[in-house]
Amino acid sequence: MADPSTYRPRPGEIPTDPGVYRFRDAEGRVIYVGKAKSLRPRLSSYFQDIGALHPRTRRMVTTGASVEWTVVKTEVEALQLEYSWIKEFDPRFNVKYRDDKSYPYLAVTMSEEFPRAQVMRGVKRKGTRYFGPYGHAWAIRETLDQLLRVFPIRTCSAGVFKRAAQVGRPCLLGYIDKCSAPCVGRVDAEQHREIAEDFCDFMAGNTARFVRQIEREMQAASAALEFERAAVLRDNLGALTKALERSTVVLGDATDADVFAFVGDELEVAVQVFHVRGGRVRGQRGWVVERENADAADPEGQAEGAMGPLVQALLQQVYGGESAEGVPDEVLVTHLPDDADAVRAWLASLRGARVDVRVPQRGDKRALIETVSRNAEQALARHKVARAGDLTARSQALQELQDALDLDEAPLRIECYDISHVQGTNVVGSMVVFEDGLPRKSEYRRFIVKDPKDDLHDMGEVLTRRFRRYVEERSGAEPGSIIDPDTGKPRRFAYAPDLVVVDGGRPQVEAAQAALTELGITDVTVVGLAKRLEEVWLPGSEFPVILPRFSEGLYLLQRLRDEAHRFAITFHRQRRSKAMTASVLDDVPGLGEARRKALLRTFGSVKKLRAASVEEIQAVPGIGPTLAAAVVTALAAPDEAAPAVNLTTGEVL
Incomplete structure (x- = not known):
């Protein structure tokens, strides 16, 4: 790893003109290409205190061994030169876009004497016009098949074209009028090129001209009593219309x-x-x-x-x-x-x-x-x-975490915790579980924080409650067994995770570790993932563990953190919504959600329910005399005395 100060140019050497610069490594390979409106301030910013640099930039300048630049006249020239150098050198530290799939194009080889329409992928060739890309090759072939009725352009390969010319007999498409058959001289090169140019114009969006032309010819043929020709033109018009229907109109002003x-x-x-x-x-x-x-x-x-x-x-x-x-x-x-x-x-x-x-x-x-x-x-x-489901990537992620965190074994079971609240209200916690690098949603748990104070205290409470259950269930089970003898299923909290991840930095990690230590748990590793720079913190460590940005291990930790956050905030929103729509009926002991809905369905509103008698409330299915009396007591208006009700019989005293 190089020291940037060893190859730092003197400030007076760097011009203030626009230009393009290249960083090279010790072996002379170009590792980064950039451009600047003014080269001097841009290049000087790379050689400031290395601790003040962004981590990605720090990695680049410490990998480099030299820097060079080229002055240009304008920013446009700098942009053009930057692109040329990126394409030529393929620098490892420049942004690289990769296709999420290989897209096919409809290509017309206008550089050939007899242009050919075909499906093409990969690098674009000079002298060929491309249309697309399309989602599937079959979509191109179906569109092309429709348009060949109107634009009978050549689609055969060079070998088929040459053999047809030698034997003087066209292929099947020539016989069914879906090719103008230039191979046997039905049209010459100039006429075939006109067909190809019309086809390209139609594909480029100039469609109205061809539709109007065919409509005029069809009407003229019909007026001349040439009904067979009019029928052919009608079918051609239908083919054009069907091809146009495959592409939806999204901008009414025919914009490109x-x-x-x-x-x-x-x-x-x-x-x-x-x-x-x-x-x-x-x-x-x-x-x-x-x-x-x-x-x-x-x-x-x-x-x-x-x-x-x-x-x-x-x-x-x-x-x-x-x-x-x-x-x-x-x-x-x-x-x-x-x-x-x-x-x-x-x-x-x-x-x-x-x-x-x-x-x-x-x-x-x-x-x-x-x-x-x-x-x-x-x-x-x-x-x-797709990336998460890849077995190789998941295995690599677990191995990277084992190596980076110095674990005895790969963390096959990982639990991640997060706290969600709004200004200390409706505080909840979440626990998500990943096994073998994949979510195990049946093991997810939600916690309502009973004594909220701050994030550190709340995180400690959630972990204490979870691992206290673990200690209790393990102590009640036979040695080496986590199966509940009554149900035959694993006890809910009897599994100990190989790794606990908390959303946060060093303070959150220390709070989580303190909760486990208080319970006497020493065989579970705790880490925290800090959002700002995606740092991994360990308890008692002065500095974080920095995983590479392309690391599968870091990607797995981020998925855990994001899933825990999603699960926590969903639960928080549910509780917040419930609190905003809470009814006085929620406080009636023994009145569950089903009976509460039955009361509101019967009476229509809380106001009408408040005016009902004990006998009327008791008439609702599922409501007994004691519960009806409790509802009357709970709904009594604050400014009027609640009727004295015998909670045993439901009678008003």
């Missing part, structure tokens, strides 16, 4: 736009984009990116959690290799990129016209970006579930 939504947590960000052409959604795509290196351009960590660098990196990746026709009129985002003006100018230079990059605030475009955001949330949730 790409709509990006970013949704993330502490570790990862999910991105979804809808490609809208002619007001219709033509394709959808998604990525997932780890946030480990997202803040390397923010050395002091002042923009923790900010999406600006991520948005800029994604736009560079999406449009950096595109031709001008791939850049739409508008780029709608949930968060503006860093140096938004430079990004607009860069995209405008690619497109040759103005490109608007903005966050929509109202109307159809705002509604559309909210839809894309929901897709991003679902994509992130699916990614988390």
Whole structure:
């Protein structure tokens, strides 16, 4: 690990012009590429006190061994050069977006003499027009099959095309009029290219022209009594209509736009984009990116959690290799990129016209970006579930926790605790259980804190109550047995966890450890996960354990913490809602929820119930004389004396 001061450039050497810089490691490999409006303040910020740097930036500068820079004239040039270097060197500390799946495109090879329409994946090729991406390859084939009636473009491979030309006989599509058969000379290269260009225009969103043209031809054929031709044109019109129905109109002004939504947590960000052409959604795509290196351009960590660098990196990746026709009129985002003006100018230079990059605030475009955001949330949730369900990743997570926390065995059973309240009211605690790295929801428990004081005291009370039950049940069981002989099932709290996780830092860990020590429990490890920097604290430790941001062990701890928080806050909200809607009937001893609902259903309101007599209340099924008398006593108005009731017989005295 290098000392940044050993390769720090002298301040006078660094220019104040805009430019792009590269950090290299000891072996000369580029590990980070960044740009700046002014190189001197940006580079100087990397070489301040190492303790003041953001942890991700600290790791980058201590890995590096040298830094170099290139001066450019404008911020747009800096953006272009930064993208070129990122693409060339693939630096390990730059943000890397990976597709959450491999998306197919409908591609037309316009660079060939006889353009071909086909399904394509992977790297885009020069001279080929792409439409999509689509969710499934079969969706492309169904759309293409519909459109071949109107645009009989070649779809065969080079080998099939060559054999057909040699034998002078077209393939099946040529016989059923779904190919213009340029292989046998039915159309020449120029005519076939016109068909391909019309097909591309239709796919690009210029659909109304073709629909109107076919309608005019159909009406003309019908007027000329050419009914067979009119029927063919009718079928062609139906094919176009069916193809258009596959893409929903989302913007009524026929806008060309790409709509990006970013949704993330502490570790990862999910991105979804809808490609809208002619007001219709033509394709959808998604990525997932780890946030480990997202803040390397923010050395002091002042923009923790900010999406600006991520948005800029994604736009560079999406449009950096595109031709001008791939850049739409508008780029709608949930968060503006860093140096938004430079990004607009860069995209405008690619497109040759103005490109608007903005966050929509109202109307159809705002509604559309909210839809894309929901897709991003679902994509992130699916990614988390898939990652959590991976056996290899779970095994790796448990092994990493064992090594990092110096445990004797992998923590197969982990319990996590959290406290939830609003200004000390309705204080509750939660216990969630993960076994083998997966939630075991049947073991979840909720606690109502009986004597709330502060978070440390409340955490101690919850742990004391849970582990006191553990001690009691273990003491009542036979040695080595946790099975209840009466039920034949494991005792509820007889399992001891291998690891206890509390939501918080050093104070919460010390409070949890004190609760266990007081009960004489010494074989359970306690750790705390602090939110600010995701540090893992151990009791009696002066410094936290820092797990790598890409660590599966850290990911498992975060899932535990988030699940405990969700479980606690759900219970707190239930109690808070119940307290806000509490009825005087809640305080009647012996009156449960079912009987309370029966009373309200019979009388309609508490006011009418208050005016009822003991005999009328007793007439409700399930209400006896004693309970009816108790209801009358509880509902007596404060300003009037409650009737004297014999609680044994229910008679008014």
